[in-house]
Amino acid sequence: MKRLSPVVGIMIGAASLGGCATKSYVREQIAPVSARVDTLESRLQQTDGTARQALAEAQAASTQTQGNGQRLEQLNGRVDTIDQRLQAQESRPKRARN
Known part of the structure; x- marks a missing residue:
């Protein structure tokens, strides 16, 4: 029990001396991360806009x-019809012109 009490005392002391962070300290620590998140969010919005535009263009190309x-x-149907007519004309016996 004598060995355990200094360890418990140190742990209680460390916990009580740690205290709470102030709002300004937290803001200072979060500011760089927040700035990076804002930058990434802006880039994500640009990328999303580009992707949406590319999708619209792809859909238009697909429709076209x-x-x-x-x-x-x-046109294939017309060409087939013309081809059949030509073949029918070629297979007829030719008449001599007088």
Whole structure:
């Protein structure tokens, strides 16, 4: 018990001497971290804006690509029809001109 009482006394003394930090001390300690957080938040907002703009452009390009694909399908149909007509004309016997 005699050995334990100095250790307990030191622990109680250290806890009571530590005290509480003042508001100004806490603000001084937090200020650099807060400034970095503000900078990172600003950069994050810029990055988010850039990402949103890129997404909008990608969606517009996708819509345009779909429209172009539909046009190509229509043109393919027309080309196939013309090709069939040409093949039908070529397979007919040619008449001699008088």
